[in-house]
Amino acid sequence: MTKDRLLSLDIFRGFTILLMTIVNNPGSWSAIYPPLEHAEWNGCTPTDLVFPFFIFIMGTAIPFAMPEKTWNASVFQKIVVRSIRIFCLGLFLNFFSKIALFGLEGIALMVLRLGITFLVAYALLGNFSLKVKSGLAFGLLALMLFLAFSGIEAYREVRIPGVLQRIAIVYFFAALLYLKREYQKQILTACVLLLGYWAIMTLIPVPGVGPANLDKGSNLAAWLDNTLLNGHLWDVVKTWDPEGILSTLPAIASGIIGMLIGQLFQLPISKIELVKKIAIYGLGLLLLGVFWDIFFPINKSLWTSSYAVYTAGIASLCLIVLYYIIDVKRVDKWCQVFLFWGVNPMIVFFFSGIIPRVLSGIQIQNPNLPTETLSIQSYLYDFIISPCFENPMNASLAYALSYATFWCMILWILFKKKLIFKV
Structure with missing residues (x-):
C-alpha cells in the first residue's frame, strides 16, 4: 500500500460533491423533482445518500x-x-x-x-x-x-x-x-x-x-x-x-x-x-x-x-x-470532470455555501415592481432562468445545473493550475 491516490475513490467523491451542489441549490425550493428532495421523515431518496456517501468516502480514504x-x-x-x-x-x-x-x-x-x-x-x-x-x-x-x-x-x-x-x-x-x-x-x-x-x-x-x-x-x-x-x-x-x-x-x-x-x-x-x-x-x-x-x-x-x-x-x-x-x-476517459470535483472537496463545500448566501443577501430593484426589491438570486432565477421553461421543476433544476456548471469551470481552472486545497 502506498500513498498513491485511488482514482475511483476520487471519482466517487467528485460525483458525490457534484450531486450535493445540485440538490443544495435549486432555483426554487417549492419546485423540486422528488429524487432531489430529502425524504419527509422515514425513507431514503437519492438526495439522502449524499451525506453518508461523503462520510463513507472520508473513512475509506x-x-x-x-x-x-x-x-x-x-x-x-x-x-x-x-x-x-x-x-x-x-x-x-x-x-x-x-x-x-x-x-x-x-x-x-x-x-x-x-x-x-x-x-x-x-x-x-x-x-x-x-x-x-x-x-x-x-x-x-x-x-x-x-x-x-x-x-x-x-x-x-x-x-x-x-x-x-x-x-x-x-x-x-x-x-x-x-x-x-x-x-x-x-x-x-x-x-x-x-x-x-x-x-x-x-x-x-x-x-x-x-x-x-x-x-x-x-x-x-x-x-x-x-x-x-x-x-x-x-x-x-x-x-x-x-x-x-x-x-x-x-x-x-x-x-x-x-x-x-x-x-x-x-x-x-x-x-x-x-x-x-x-x-x-x-x-x-x-x-x-x-x-x-x-x-x-x-x-x-x-x-x-x-x-x-x-x-x-x-x-x-x-x-x-x-x-x-x-x-x-x-476505462477512465469519461470521468475527468468528476476528478475536478473529487480532488478539491473542501473548496466546494465551503464556498458553494457562501455564494448563495451572498446572492440572497444583496437586494436590487425589482424590474416589475419599482417600489420593491429582490435578491440577486431571485432575479437570476425569476428573470433569466425561469422564463425559458414552462415547467417550474425544469426551471428549478436548470438553475441548479447552471450553478454546478459555474463551479465546474472554477474547479477545472484550479485542477489545470494544480491548486488543491486541503484542510
Whole structure:
C-alpha cells in the first residue's frame, strides 16, 4: 500500500460533491423533482445518500492517508487540528449571515462579510506549519464559540451543529480508532455504536415526553439537542437538529465502515478477488439495512442504524463498481470532470455555501415592481432562468445545473493550475 491516490475513490467523491451542489441549490425550493428532495421523515431518496456517501468516502480514504499507521504526539496533533479546521469551516457557514458591525447594511455589509470569509478561508485552508495551523484553528473555534454563547443578540441563535461539523467529529474518532485499534476491534466498535444507538433510541424514555419514540421533534435525540444546544439548533425547527449530538454516534459508525472497506484495499489479493469481496460486503450491508428498517426505520434526520448500514452498503457497491471500471478495466476517459470535483472537496463545500448566501443577501430593484426589491438570486432565477421553461421543476433544476456548471469551470481552472486545497 502506498500513498498513491485511488482514482475511483476520487471519482466517487467528485460525483458525490457534484450531486450535493445540485440538490443544495435549486432555483426554487417549492419546485423540486422528488429524487432531489430529502425524504419527509422515514425513507431514503437519492438526495439522502449524499451525506453518508461523503462520510463513507472520508473513512475509506483514512488508510490511504496513513498507510504506515504510526502513532505519536505529532500525528495526534495533526488529527486534532484537521478536525478543528473542518469544524470551524462548517461553523463559520452558520455565522456568515449573522456577521454585523457598526450598523453596516447592503453592499457595505456584504463586502465586510466577504472580507472576513476570505480571511477565515485563508487561515483554515492555507498551507502553514502545524504550529501555526493549531493556533489559528483553536483561536477561530474559541472566538466563534465565545460569540455564540456570549449573549450578543446577533449571535444568540447561531446554529452550532452542521454537515462539516459532523464530518469533523467523525474524522477525529475514526482516525484515532484506525491508528489505535486492530481491524477486529474497529468492527466491534462500529457494532457497539449501531446497536447501542438502536437501544438508546428505542428503549430509553424521553424526559418530559414519555416512552421512547422515533417521532419528529419528540424523540430522545431531539430532547438532548434542545437541552444542551437550546437556541443554537437548525433554524427550520429550532427544537432539534438533523446533525445533532446523539445522532452523531451512528454517523461515526458510518465513517468506521468506510474505513473498514478502505483497509480491504491493503489485502494481498488480486483485484478481481477484492471486487468480489467488497461487493459481497456491500450487498450484505444493504440487505441488513433493509431488514433493520422493519424495527428501526431508515431515517436520515435521526441517522438510524438501519440508515447507516443501508447507505454504507450502497456506497460500497458504488465504489467497487467504479473501481472495477476505472482501476481494473482502465476505462477512465469519461470521468475527468468528476476528478475536478473529487480532488478539491473542501473548496466546494465551503464556498458553494457562501455564494448563495451572498446572492440572497444583496437586494436590487425589482424590474416589475419599482417600489420593491429582490435578491440577486431571485432575479437570476425569476428573470433569466425561469422564463425559458414552462415547467417550474425544469426551471428549478436548470438553475441548479447552471450553478454546478459555474463551479465546474472554477474547479477545472484550479485542477489545470494544480491548486488543491486541503484542510
